[in-house]
Amino acid sequence: MRFLLTTILCVATNFCFSQSDLKNDPKITELVMSMSQRSLVMPGYLTDLKALIARQAYEFWKNGETEPYVSHLNVYQALYEANKYLGYDSARNLAYNQVGFHSNTVTSVVFGANPDYYYSSSSDGRILKWNVKQPGSIPEVVYESKKIIQSIEMSNDGKVLMAIFYQEGLALIPTDQNIQEDIAVLEDPQPVQTATFIPGERKYLSVTKAGDLILKGFDSKSENVGKTALKVNQLKVDENNGTIYAGTDQGVLEAWEKPYEVKESPIEDIMKNWRQQSYFGYELGTFSINCLDISPDGNTLAIGRDRGDVILWDIENKELIRIIYGHQSTVTDIQFNPKGNLLLTTSRDGTARIWDLKESRKLPIIMEDHQDWVLTGSFDPSGTQVITGGGDEYIRTWPVDPAYFAFRICALLERQLTQEEWDEFVGSDIPYEVACSE
Template sequence: MPVATTCLTRDQIQSLIRGSLPPTELQKLTEHIGSCSACQQALQMAATGTLEIESLVANRMTMSPPNDSAYWPAIRSIADADRTALTPDTSASFQPEATTAADSDGTTPNAKKPELSFLEPSDDPAYLGRLDHFQIARVIGRGGMGIVLEAFDTHLQRSVAIKVLNPEFAKNDTARQRFCREGRAAAAISHEHVVSMYQVARESDGKIAYLVMQLIDGETLESRMMRQSPLAASEVARMGMQIAAGLSAAHGRGMVHRDIKPANVLIEKETERIKLTDFGLARAADDVKLTKTGMVTGTPLYMSPEQAMGSDADEKSDLFSFGVVLYEMATGKSPFQAPSIVGVMKKVMDESPEPPHRVNSSIPRKLSDVIMALLEKKPDDRPESIHSVATVLAGIVTEFGPISPLQVPAIKANDAKRLSGKHRTIARRVSYIAVAIAAIGLITLGAVLGGWIFTGEPATATNTPSTDDARFPSVLLSGNPGTVLSVDFVPGKEQVAAAIEDGSIRIWDIQNQKVIKNFNAHRGLIWMVHYHPTRPIFATSGDDGFVKLWDANTYQMIREWKAPNAVRGIAFSPDGSRIVAGDREGTIHLYDIDSGEQVGSKTQSGAIFGVDYSSDGKWIATVGTDKTVRVWDASSLEERQSFTGHKGPIYDVAFIPDGSLLASAGWGKVIHLWNVDTGQEVAKLTGSQSDILGVTFCNFGSHLITSGQDGITRIWDISDGHEVAKLGGHESSVHNVSLDSENHRIASSGRDGNIRIWDLSVLSESK
């Protein structure tokens, strides 16, 4: 093959960058570039498009300039530009930890730069400008196809990230299609471990296309590993489990990510929760390709062998890329390191890395085996689905210690797939899969096991209750932007308030099934929303450590208290003068509503998940990770009693209205009833098919209502301990239940983003 003897013209360089040269001419020109520093520099300067890497790989044995040649930096520049053009910005929804009033160049926020000339002037000088009804606060990042902005949505009163298509590309059909596809692909996926896409829109004059999405406060996995590498085995398993769950949600929608890498994995600052982002390369499997045949897309270090050869990237390709990310997390290095792109791709296709447990002895063999299964060269030898991988990783996570099921991502069981191909033996070796499935709530047993009567003997189950019990009609409130972790009735109104995982509170009109108010309350996940017993105020608590008090009419914050860490359980005293809160480090905080002072605190072992006041205001009950129910003097916070018997974390606790009994439930599917005066366990209620996340009594004290990981709300008769009904309707975990004692209703909140209002009048009529 002759080598070009003269330097490349500008047209040849642009053709090379665009990948429009025929293979023979491409090889001739690249060989010239390998030995010509002038062309290397020109190529680096002009690299703004795409590169047909397949042709380089296909000829890797005959075309290989020296490793120290400037040819390789030039090729990297092209590859980087290719990735930038195809994925506008990996931090599209990422909010860096440092937020300042000036950009890095020292300009003030309201000094509009040329690249922001499309913005309309804002009437608030604190903002850079306005895009439709969004006030633009600052530039988060820039990419080859556009710019990413932090903005304030004046309609929904929340901060968002906006990815704006560069006006230069607005006239390019392919660029516009790719940009819009990113929005449609991401918007089709609703999952707690995928960045939420809110809107795909155009500015009023139609010239500017933009995507509106969730704003994440945190860092990328790439940034984390730059500071800390390798990661602890427990973190590899936990983060991997959540990445896999988010990816499973995408695959369930027929989407392929095609660019799984640490820069596309976000870690929330307060919660350490994983969010998968940048579906700029995602596409439905049966869609028409936007890239031409043979175009390699993605990041070389994380490419699958089939991607490196230019073949279609499917779900199995995502599995390989995910395995590379896990390997790097576990060992601190890439499994396919090489001094050049071609060298990387040769290793990707031909070489298998050393197993992680041999590189890092702290990595368990089970985790190492999963990673190596993902890195199989042949797609058919990899696990059959990311769903099966997520399930296995969840089992590994539980081996590092008990965790809340709320820490385990929602994974829908679509089949009985396990790790497949050459690695079927992994499924047999890791017998803990069954434990993982139970923890996630994937197993639904057909038989109802019945309850336990007060003697402690099994009760006979008769007439298995239906999940669609006609005696308890319900109203569905759907369309919340993520998991609803808590719900409470607005006293005296046909309304409920919902605490959403994205940090917002939504007020729903029950009769009209419409949202009448939506506002940001916390940064990150909100655990509880709870109305005051006598006054028009309500309280919220969140992972940001704040307990906040709100005016129920104006929705303005009255005051806030800051705990050192996340606060999950809160409860008002019956007289409404105080509020108790329990935090992640096991500290009970007692606040005075009117003065705003903290009037008491006490620390117990383990995290606190649930708290409740007795109806007379004398006692406070707490439960959490230490498997113990504790009763405290509400004035002095001196411990009065402790009840043991749970085999795992306890997620919720509730006093019966007359204060004589205490119900506690959590991991292990069992509800315990305790005599508050004697401290004796008086009953165990069994029959739940999953861990129990919420408990409350009806206002008569005759029935107990529980919510479970299996998506079922159960009603129990306290007199004999039998299950009266089980109410379905949620697609996944039901996080809590709230009682409307005046109208004999309960509200259930779900991981599926839905709220259901159940009419329990039939129970009151029977009393």
């Protein structure tokens, strides 16, 4: 009866929407954002209503022609916050996407050869192996040390982990059972600033405390391939041409091209003709460069800085593409998705963000439920999920597509919005519809 009266009122006042109107009316963008915000501010104990409002906002967003640069962020955050309270473990204070935790800061997360598993490291000295499909399962301890693990890296073939210790050496840890008999855990006691694997080879590159770039094989044979006077935070090796990139504390991007030159050049001398040298340095400012990643097509280097911004660097032309602003503090980790159209960043501002590199006007997806610095993040091999960790000791999972959140709401709820709730949160001028129809 109430629905009939609403329909009569719409006809009488000539002010009502049809479902086809929703695709063309600019007010729908405002409605989507309003519903998303109302869901966000609704208290968690109104779990069902909070979730249903977010779900209906998603339906309008998905089916209508809404503003593409803004509304997706509101929808994502509302759906996430609603899902957080569905199945919330109040006894252990765990949200559904909190996989588990270390006993200290989570410093790195990386995937191996099997996409169903990933590894996490912590300053507690342990490396844990987690099952993506069984997030509540107890992780396997694959390595344990009394040393503080600064970070971990995975070889390109996904078979060997490298644990880099804070102000100490490193360890190579086989993760593939087929090679564990051939390669036991190898420990390199030489203190390093940082290190990385050489793509396609059983070799790794490290920067010693003295600034020597040392290339070593798993058989411990070594070769000096470069020298730096700067403090190096991260190394990245271009698998296409072997160029070594170094992000430094002084804000200088350094690079060594094959054939490598060992001689050290003062920064003030190389700035004049760095394009013609096998070693070059480009001063990007005084802000520390903390993290680097190379796009899957090999064309772009992404550079995360202390300033909270990201520099996109043209590798072939050795020039700036653009700067991405948004974080309020240091960018701690950075990674392209497998397709290269999205970029994941983590920061000391307590958030992880996913940026659309094809459309600079589009707001990033902001993931902000960690209670401390977010120090590490990784796309899974399919690019559909993000794993993050940081100072709150927790590991969290985040779907990239908000459709997952919407599906989960319908799978867990057994009711729909009432007509009264629809009128209040959607509007009596819009025909009622069922959010979860299947």
